[in-house]
Amino acid sequence: MELVATVSLTVTNSFGCHSTVSRPDIVKIIPALTASFTSDKRVLCLVTDAVQFSNASTGPGTLDYLWDFGDGNTSTQQSPSHVFNKKGNYSVSMKVHSSEGCTLVAQQSNALNVANYSTDIGVPSPICKDNYVNFSDNSSPRPDISVWEVDGVPQYGYGSMSYNFSVVGNHTVVLKNTYGTCPLAKTVTVSVKDLPYPTGFTSTITGKCGAPVAVNFSDATPGAVKWAWDFNYYYYNNPNITAASQAPSYTYQADGNYQVYLRVTNADGCSNSITQNVQISRPTASISAAGPGTLSSCASLLTNTFSTISSEPLTVTKWNFGDGGTSTDPNPTHTFKNNGTYTVTLNYTTQNGCTGSTSIYQFPISQPSPVTIYTTPGNPVSCKLPLTVTFGTNSSVTLATTNWVFGDGALSTDPAPTHTYAPYGHYVVVLNYVTQSGCKGSASGPVVVVDPKITALDFSMSPNPVCGSNSVTFSTTPNNYYINSWNWDFGDGGINFSTGSPSYSYSSPGTYTVKLYARNVGGCDTSMSKTIVVKPPFPRITSHINTCDGTRGLIHFTQASIQATTVTWNFGDGTTATVPGTQLTMDHTYTRTGVYSVYLTATNGSCTLTYNYPYPVNVLLKQAPLLTGSRTAVCSNTPVDIQISKLDKNPLQGDQNYNSYYYAGYYFTGTEYGDGSAFQGDRTDAGYYYRWTTTYNATMNNFRTGKKHPADHDQLWLWMPGHDQFYAPGRQGGHGWVQGHRR
Numbered sequence: 230m231e232l233v234a235t236v237s238l239t240v241t242n243s244f245g246c247h248s249t250v251s252r253p254d255i256v257k258i259i260p261a262l263t264a265s266f267t268s269d270k271r272v273l274c275l276v277t278d279a280v281q282f283s284n285a286s287t288g289p290g291t292l293d294y295l296w297d298f299g300d301g302n303t304s305t306q307q308s309p310s311h312v313f314n315k316k317g318n319y320s321v322s323m324k325v326h327s328s329e330g331c332t333l334v335a336q337q338s339n340a341l342n343v344a345n346y347s348t349d350i351g352v353p354s355p356i357c358k359d360n361y362v363n364f365s366d367n368s369s370p371r372p373d374i375s376v377w378e379v380d381g382v383p384q385y386g387y388g389s390m391s392y393n394f395s396v397v398g399n400h401t402v403v404l405k406n407t408y409g410t411c412p413l414a415k416t417v418t419v420s421v422k423d424l425p426y427p428t429g430f431t432s433t434i435t436g437k438c439g440a441p442v443a444v445n446f447s448d449a450t451p452g453a454v455k456w457a458w459d460f461n462y463y464y465y466n467n468p469n470i471t472a473a474s475q476a477p478s479y480t481y482q483a484d485g486n487y488q489v490y491l492r493v494t495n496a497d498g499c500s501n502s503i504t505q506n507v508q509i510s511r512p513t514a515s516i517s518a519a520g521p522g523t524l525s526s527c528a529s530l531l532t533n534t535f536s537t538i539s540s541e542p543l544t545v546t547k548w549n550f551g552d553g554g555t556s557t558d559p560n561p562t563h564t565f566k567n568n569g570t571y572t573v574t575l576n577y578t579t580q581n582g583c584t585g586s587t588s589i590y591q592f593p594i595s596q597p598s599p600v601t602i603y604t605t606p607g608n609p610v611s612c613k614l615p616l617t618v619t620f621g622t623n624s625s626v627t628l629a630t631t632n633w634v635f636g637d638g639a640l641s642t643d644p645a646p647t648h649t650y651a652p653y654g655h656y657v658v659v660l661n662y663v664t665q666s667g668c669k670g671s672a673s674g675p676v677v678v679v680d681p682k683i684t685a686l687d688f689s690m691s692p693n694p695v696c697g698s699n700s701v702t703f704s705t706t707p708n709n710y711y712i713n714s715w716n717w718d719f720g721d722g723g724i725n726f727s728t729g730s731p732s733y734s735y736s737s738p739g740t741y742t743v744k745l746y747a748r749n750v751g752g753c754d755t756s757m758s759k760t761i762v763v764k765p766p767f768p769r770i771t772s773h774i775n776t777c778d779g780t781r782g783l784i785h786f787t788q789a790s791i792q793a794t795t796v797t798w799n800f801g802d803g804t805t806a807t808v809p810g811t812q813l814t815m816d817h818t819y820t821r822t823g824v825y826s827v828y829l830t831a832t833n834g835s836c837t838l839t840y841n842y843p844y845p846v847n848v849l850l851k852q853a854p855l856l857t858g859s860r861t862a863v864c865s866n867t868p869v870d871i872q873i874s875k876l877d878k879n880p881l882q883g884d885q886n887y888n889s890y891y892y893a894g895y896y897f898t899g900t901e902y903g904d905g906s907a908f909q910g911d912r913t914d915a916g917y918y919y920r921w922t923t924t925y926n927a928t929m930n931n932f933r934t935g936k937k938h939p940a941d942h943d944q945l946w947l948w949m950p951g952h953d954q955f956y957a958p959g960r961q962g963g964h965g966w967v968q969g970h971r972r
Contacts, residue, residue: 232258262288264325264335266308272342272409276314280341282321284308290328297322299340313343346370346408348415351389356421357499358397364404365389368415372406379403394421422497425453430491432507438583439484439511447476448491455494462490462504481509512579514539516589524567527668528596531567536560537575545578551591567593599625602660602674610678612753618677619647620658627665634659636677653679686712686755688745694762696836698734701761705729705745714748720761738765738792765792766810768831768840781851782819786827789813790840793831801825801846819848822877847880865934873925882922894922902933909933 234256241247269281284307286292296304298311299319313319318340326332351365366375366388377384380400384390394400400421405414427450436442448456458472460479468490472479481487487509492502515538522533537543537559548556550563551571565571574588605619620633622644633641635648636656650656658674688705695701703717717725717733720741725731735741744758767790774785790796793810800806800817802825808815810831819825827842852875859870873895882894900908910931 259289262331264333274411286325288327295324316345348406348413355498361393374407376405397423424501425495427503437581443480450493452495453493457492459490462488512540532564534562542580543577547576549574600672617649621645630663632661697838716746718744735763766831766833767791768829770842786815790831797830799828824880868930876923
């Protein structure tokens with residue numbers, strides 16, 4: 230269908246004055262001319278095959294055509310058939326001309342292939358049994374379908390084919406290609422060669438005393454013509470080839486267990502490998518002692534006998550005992566002073582002439598005391614005077630003399646004395662003795678304890694009286710090791726068992742009886758009691774509740790102080806309030822977002838106490854964020870960068886990833902236009918949809934178009950949780966608009 234168009238011209242001078250003139254229907258618009266065609270074949274199997282072209286061109290007026298087949302021939306038919314008669318790739322074009330004067334040329338995107346293809350196989354060499362080899366597809370051009378076959382069995386392969394022949398001899402490999410609808414196959418016969426089979430190589434170590442030592446290797450694999458050796462092979466690394474002869478020699482510089490790798494190759498070029506172990510070691514010897522040693526009668530000397538354990542007989546032994554003594558005896562006995570540690574060293578020569586050394590330590594021996602003391606009674610402890618104790622000895626040797634020291638100034642030489650303790654105290658008994666062989670020693674007996682009743686026990690309390698829950702310190706006299714048990718009862722149900730000087734805080738006013746029960750090491754008990762006066766007040770904040778009214782800074786507090794005449798609130802923001810103690814509630818309005826510590830000070834007479842409320846007060850005021858946009862008038866598909874700023878950080882929001890309040894920031898619950906309909910466009914941000922603190926940046930796109938006139942625009946509204954108003958670009962705490970133009 231033909232169309233006509235109206236043309237307008239507007240002229241503006243340098244003063245900004247302008248004038249417009251229009252001419253209707255002065256331009257005639259005719260339908261477009263199109264040129265296209267198809268062919269019934271893309272690949273021709275024979276040069277004598279004909280290809281049929283189908284013309285799909287359209288346009289105004291009468292159309293005529295000129296075909297160029299790329300082989301020097303042309304045609305003016307609308308949809309011609311053509312035979313090329315020669316192999317090759319031909320690019321066909323068609324020129325379309327309209328009687329309205331328009332001309333257009335269509336060109337085939339891919340040239341026609343006229344029997345111009347080949348199938349060929351790249352054959353690897355050599356092909357060895359039990360080895361994967363790759364056959365390459367050297368066909369031209371790339372076929373539409375390829376199928377490989379080995380000995381008549383289809384194989385998977387795209388392009389090249391990898392195959393492992395398990396049988397020696399001739400095999401048939403076929404590559405069947407299809408070009409379009411034209412099949413063409415290639416068949417090759419390949420010869421698979423056998424591998425050499427190593428039977429194991431020999432390794433002869435030329436020395437008997439370990440590294441450094443040369444090892445002679447020799448291989449006798451049938452049919453091998455090439456050798457590759459790695460004398461220190463690691464399974465996870467490629468072999469490090471350092472020798473290529475049939476019988477190489479290699480010198481190892483250190484003892485150890487080595488893996489030797491050998492790869493052999495036969496005349497057909499096929500290879501196989503083997504690994505064997507070579508152990509390089511020297512004769513070993515170690516020293517064995519008969520035991521820890523034997524002490525002399527007074528434990529001043531230590532005697533021990535030494536022998537050797539070796540991998541081959543020793544012909545020379547030279548001992549050094551570390552104290553200046555030496556020996557060449559194979560199994561020497563030596564006496565040491567029992568006052569130190571000695572290094573015993575053996576230098577040796579084996580029957581094959583190998584030398585070496587080894588050593589051990591000879592440690593001193595602590596001789597157990599031959600004497601212990603026992604008493605009757607077995608536990609000499611009493612809280613009454615006098616205390617009589619009989620002492621005796623258990624000894625593995627005969628004691629020639631005994632000298633007893635009873636710890637209270639008294640002495641005795643009786644072998645089994647009886648002694649009476651008169652004064653109170655703790656006494657350590659010591660026995661100094663000489664054995665029948667002249668060895669001297671000493672032994673200590675059990676501690677003798679004589680401890681009286683705790684008749685002088687007393688305790689004090691500070692302060693007394695005490696204001697409210699202030700700490701009271703209790704101190705006992707005496708407070709020493711004679712008393713080993715305390716039991717406190719503070720009169721209000723509180724108790725303590727751990728110390729003679731505890732601290733305690735009361736939770737209610739009143740007069741309380743404090744009782745102390747004590748026991749000394751002799752098992753004697755005593756008790757006493759005193760009274761303490763606990764004065765009020767007892768301040769306590771019980772709760773706080775945030776409100777969502779107004780600025781959201783109003784916090785409702787409750788308190789349950791005991792017997793407070795007045796209470797003073799410190800709200801943590803620099804303000805305080807003093808009210809009667811009977812006023813159990815208090816409202817306070819915070820003017821800034823933040824976390825506040827609240828204190829309550831209570832007064833009754835001369836007592837004033839302050840309570841530190843253990844729960845932080847988190848205040849997040851009602852926000853007035855600023856939402857700005859990079860544009861105020863856009864086309865529907867023009868992106869707009871937006872930013873929401875001027876927000877306080879939520880005091881509850883944590884900064885640690887695994888904190889339970891990490892995501893307690895701001896987020897969107899909805900985006901709408903001003904008429905209440907949902908925004909269906911796109912909003913992309915930096916990935917913090919679920920967590921942002923004080924500033925949010927995003928890009929919005931695909932707006933709904935509004936009316937052309939600026940006064941009738943669409944508005945964009947963004948919902949935020951915790952706010953009862955909307956936000957749109959352009960204003961703080963209110964709304965603005967984004968105008969969308971139709972295009």
